[in-house]
Amino acid sequence: xxxxxxxxxxxxxxxxxxxxxxxxxxxxxxxxxxxxxxxxxxxxxxxxxxxxxxxxxxxxxxxxxxxxxxxxxxxxxxxxxxxxxxxxxxxxxxxxxxxxxxxxxxxxxxxxxxxxxxxxxxxxxxxxxxxxxxxxxxxxxxxxxxxxxxxxxxxxxxxxxxxxxxxxxxxxxxxxxxxxxxxxxxxxxxxxxxxxxxxxxxxxxxxxxxxxxxxxxxxxxxxxxxxxxxxxxxxxxxxxxxxxxxxxxxxxxxxxxxxxxxxxxxxxxxxxxxxxxxxxxxxxxxxxxxxxxxxxxxxxxxxxxxxxxxxxxxxxxxxxxxxxxxxxxxxxxxxxxxxxxxxxxxxxxxxxxxxxxxxxxxxxxxxxxxxxxxxxxxxxxxxxxxxxxxxxxxxxxxxxxxxxxxxxxxxxxxxxxxxxxxxxxxxxxxxxxxxxxxxxxxxxxxxxxxxxxxxxxxxxxxxxxxxxxxxxxxxxxxxxxxxxxxxxxxxxxxxxxxxxxxxxxxxxxxxxxxxxxxxxxxxxxxxxxxxxxxxxxxxxxxxxxxxxxxxxxxxxxxxxxxxxxxxxxxxxxxxxxxxxxxxxxxxxxxxxxxxxxxxxxxxxxxxxxxxxxxxxxxxxxxxxxxxxxxxxxxxxxxxxxxxxxxxxxxxxxxxxxxxxxxxxxxxxxxxxxxxxxxxxxxxxxxxxxxxxxxxxxxxxxxxxxxxxxxxxxxxxxxxxxxxxxxxxxxxxxxxxxxxxxxxxxxxxxxxxxxxxxxxxxxxxxxxxxxxxxxxxxxxxxxxxxxxxxxxxxxxxxxxxxxxxxxxxxxxxxxxxxxxxx
Amino acid sequence: xxxxxxxxxxxxxxxxxxxxxxxxxxxxxxxxxxxxxxxxxxxxxxxxxxxxxxxxxxxxxxxxxxxxxxxxxxxxxxxxxxxxxxxxxxxxxxxxxxxxxxxxxxxxxxxxxxxxxxxxxxxxxxxxxxxxxxxxxxxxxxxxxxxxxxxxxxxxxxxxxxxxxxxxxxxxxx
Numbered sequence: 001x002x003x004x005x006x007x008x009x010x011x012x013x014x015x016x017x018x019x020x021x022x023x024x025x026x027x028x029x030x031x032x033x034x035x036x037x038x039x040x041x042x043x044x045x046x047x048x049x050x051x052x053x054x055x056x057x058x059x060x061x062x063x064x065x066x067x068x069x070x071x072x073x074x075x076x077x078x079x080x081x082x083x084x085x086x087x088x089x090x091x092x093x094x095x096x097x098x099x100x101x102x103x104x105x106x107x108x109x110x111x112x113x114x115x116x117x118x119x120x121x122x123x124x125x126x127x128x129x130x131x132x133x134x135x136x137x138x139x140x141x142x143x144x145x146x147x148x149x150x151x152x153x154x155x156x157x158x159x160x161x162x163x164x165x166x167x168x169x170x171x172x173x174x175x176x177x178x179x180x181x182x183x184x185x186x187x188x189x190x191x192x193x194x195x196x197x198x199x200x201x202x203x204x205x206x207x208x209x210x211x212x213x214x215x216x217x218x219x220x221x222x223x224x225x226x227x228x229x230x231x232x233x234x235x236x237x238x239x240x241x242x243x244x245x246x247x248x249x250x251x252x253x254x255x256x257x258x259x260x261x262x263x264x265x266x267x268x269x270x271x272x273x274x275x276x277x278x279x280x281x282x283x284x285x286x287x288x289x290x291x292x293x294x295x296x297x298x299x300x301x302x303x304x305x306x307x308x309x310x311x312x313x314x315x316x317x318x319x320x321x322x323x324x325x326x327x328x329x330x331x332x333x334x335x336x337x338x339x340x341x342x343x344x345x346x347x348x349x350x351x352x353x354x355x356x357x358x359x360x361x362x363x364x365x366x367x368x369x370x371x372x373x374x375x376x377x378x379x380x381x382x383x384x385x386x387x388x389x390x391x392x393x394x395x396x397x398x399x400x401x402x403x404x405x406x407x408x409x410x411x412x413x414x415x416x417x418x419x420x421x422x423x424x425x426x427x428x429x430x431x432x433x434x435x436x437x438x439x440x441x442x443x444x445x446x447x448x449x450x451x452x453x454x455x456x457x458x459x460x461x462x463x464x465x466x467x468x469x470x471x472x473x474x475x476x477x478x479x480x481x482x483x484x485x486x487x488x489x490x491x492x493x494x495x496x497x498x499x500x501x502x503x504x505x506x507x508x509x510x511x512x513x514x515x516x517x518x519x520x521x522x523x524x525x526x527x528x529x530x531x532x533x534x535x536x537x538x539x540x541x542x543x544x545x546x547x548x549x550x551x552x553x554x555x556x557x558x559x560x561x562x563x564x565x566x567x568x569x570x571x572x573x574x575x576x577x578x579x580x581x582x583x584x585x586x587x588x589x590x591x592x593x594x595x596x597x598x599x600x601x602x603x604x605x606x607x608x609x610x611x612x613x614x615x616x617x618x619x620x621x622x623x624x625x626x627x628x629x630x631x632x633x634x635x636x637x638x639x640x641x642x643x644x645x646x647x648x649x650x651x652x653x654x655x656x657x658x659x660x661x662x663x664x665x666x667x668x669x670x671x672x673x674x675x676x677x678x679x680x681x682x683x684x685x686x687x688x689x690x691x692x693x694x695x696x697x698x699x700x701x702x703x704x705x706x707x708x709x710x711x712x713x714x715x716x717x718x719x720x721x722x723x724x725x726x727x728x729x730x731x732x733x734x735x736x737x738x739x740x741x742x743x744x745x746x747x748x749x750x751x752x753x754x755x756x757x758x759x760x761x762x763x764x765x766x767x768x769x770x771x772x773x774x775x776x777x778x779x780x781x782x783x784x785x786x787x788x789x790x791x792x793x794x795x796x797x798x799x800x801x802x803x804x805x806x807x808x809x810x811x812x813x814x815x816x817x818x819x820x821x
Numbered sequence: 822x823x824x825x826x827x828x829x830x831x832x833x834x835x836x837x838x839x840x841x842x843x844x845x846x847x848x849x850x851x852x853x854x855x856x857x858x859x860x861x862x863x864x865x866x867x868x869x870x871x872x873x874x875x876x877x878x879x880x881x882x883x884x885x886x887x888x889x890x891x892x893x894x895x896x897x898x899x900x901x902x903x904x905x906x907x908x909x910x911x912x913x914x915x916x917x918x919x920x921x922x923x924x925x926x927x928x929x930x931x932x933x934x935x936x937x938x939x940x941x942x943x944x945x946x947x948x949x950x951x952x953x954x955x956x957x958x959x960x961x962x963x964x965x966x967x968x969x970x971x972x973x974x975x976x977x978x979x980x981x982x983x984x985x986x987x988x989x990x991x992x993x994x995x
Contacts (some may be wrong), residue, residue: 063927817957819946
């Protein structure tokens, strides 16, 4: 039986409840929500004057009503030291979502830690230090002192290259401009750490190098372009699941207004199924290519557009580089860049050649080209908005494939104009503001391999759980555990020693191959099992947090509750580390180095914002952002007039492209020649195993389920990670729905739960990414591109049954997710 | 003294239990020893027991429109044709659900082919054979199911709901 909350009544928000602006801290869309808080001893009433909505709540509310909230939107939280009632519900006045909630964001209230209702009791409340064989709760001073003493000793006896840092670079959640600045200032200004990586990839690098090298920021449109366009061209993305309200509130109105849609994806996604319902199947073209062949497909589409004369000659002449090669191919550039003519020398591919490579009919590729660029019957130009995400970013040949996608948009003049844009769809919100990272280098160090090779002595981890979200995870986990256990054993052996003796023991263990691990997170994560110091952080709304969404919409998501226990904003934790470093280094007599750690006297997250983001964007302050509410302002901010921040609706509307730093303002095309499997080991693995293991996302989970792993509604639906399979494949392997299975290849093993999916191709499976109960990364090989971008999406393995369905898995629904209307 | 501490521990666990339990505990603290509990202080929603239909009125896999707890809360009564967890009647196959999507309140439609309720607005769907579990969708709860009992004469009564119904902050309106 499905999980039910058994709630038949909720407290009513009183008319005078406090109101806060909230941007959903999960996906990049950043839906607007409103938080309402009020004292425990008060409640609103059903009469209009007694409730926040001013409506009669003794009557049934109609569909899409503002005046309703679900039990998941209610909780009791701590605010200024007192328990208060809380409702967090979608904001009908936010242009991003217009009152729509997602299955993720509409559970924000329920996913708050509460002593009263017991939700999210997994949240970390105090610093923990490995002592006496367990993690002992302790004070910030004690924990930070140990972090600083070990770190300072290692980087001064060796160098800053012995400090390895894993740190988020995103907005929302625990990221945002405040926290990326705090960590960035610590590691890129006070220190020059180059051995660092980002939460979701094994190096410190861009996910879209080629777009930027070609002159285009990857978020260049406005969401409204989806409603103004003629064609939506989507590759390797599934927005109905993963950018839900961008799809429902912007793409669907476009489709209902007559736009067509081209979707490139090896499997039939829910976005395709829903788009067929909204637009009519005759207006949705699904190119179900063989995995990893997007580049060949894009090159054939570009060739068709060029040969048919559907390019935008005026735009190309005015805004793109005219003369051959501008940037040669080299170690930092996996393809040369230059004029369209130059790019075509590498990109030219016939429809028939592409049909053979991609496994789709040539006529469908031709039709895609026509839908993207063919003029209207009256000869007028067709508008097309192009979007892509993890299927491309974590796919085969990242640099050239993104380059090939951007080529099409440039050739057709679909950038900087209404109904255009060529953008990644995004995962988290953005919120990056850090000192320069040029010292990291390009290509950047492959950090996972650096650690596996036994290098590095101290590992600072900020809200990353590589156990669930890295590639080659089986090996990474084995080595990380072995190295951190060396240090744990040394600490245990030094029990009873002074701080100095314990630090000496730790450093000796590091010199013997050990790794000292500091984990900053909101929960005790899986990689946190290897930590020697665990520092509790807080999330958005437990602090004020600024981020921007996928159309560069900057908002202040306001603090409405206290941090859990003694947790702190990451920015202030980074400041604490810096201050402890300064003190310890001065004690060590290293005054010059100690001085580099000055400048962290921040009392609040707003101080960190003013020290970082505001210095580069002096118009933007908390007060002004608060006044801009949930609609915020689209970056870049260009001024402040009449009490309003002035933003930028879409980039490059003047036809000048600048992301690559070229003074001529000309965009570059990418000579993105097709070369088959780019990453090492992929072709061999494909040949050796029966199943392609596609890793996919589901709307119900946020990221690696760090909060959802303790959410009953979510875990009731999927008690184990789903592995969708064709029913005929299940029969052949003796699998029934809900049976547990394991996926095996040379990289490792992972496990999940069989879920029949008749729309899948035979011998392919779709496994949910990042599950705590089965990491798909275990079976992904270490192959990356020239710039250390991982190819998570291409992994092959064999499958065998572990057990019959458990009582939990036997009880869930295994029906198709496609709505039948 | 020891006894009192145990009581406190018990109460704290009770408070942790959830939203409804919280309301119950709050009510318990204001009711003094030996005092009768006032009607207005009831902790739980007081559901009516309404006759929805007789078993003889139902055909297998053909939903019947109903309203529960009142006419403004539309639902369906379905004899699924095969026994399900939570089903009532001699065949254990009779269930009833709200048909207001708990995402945005659009009216769900029944698909007899796979015994699901589907939302035309945003494509959420719910499995009538799995207690209204959301198969896929945007709602943050599974579909409210009406608790049923069947009398000896075949009359089917509803007397409870297991989730908050869309569009009302109290399942039984004031």
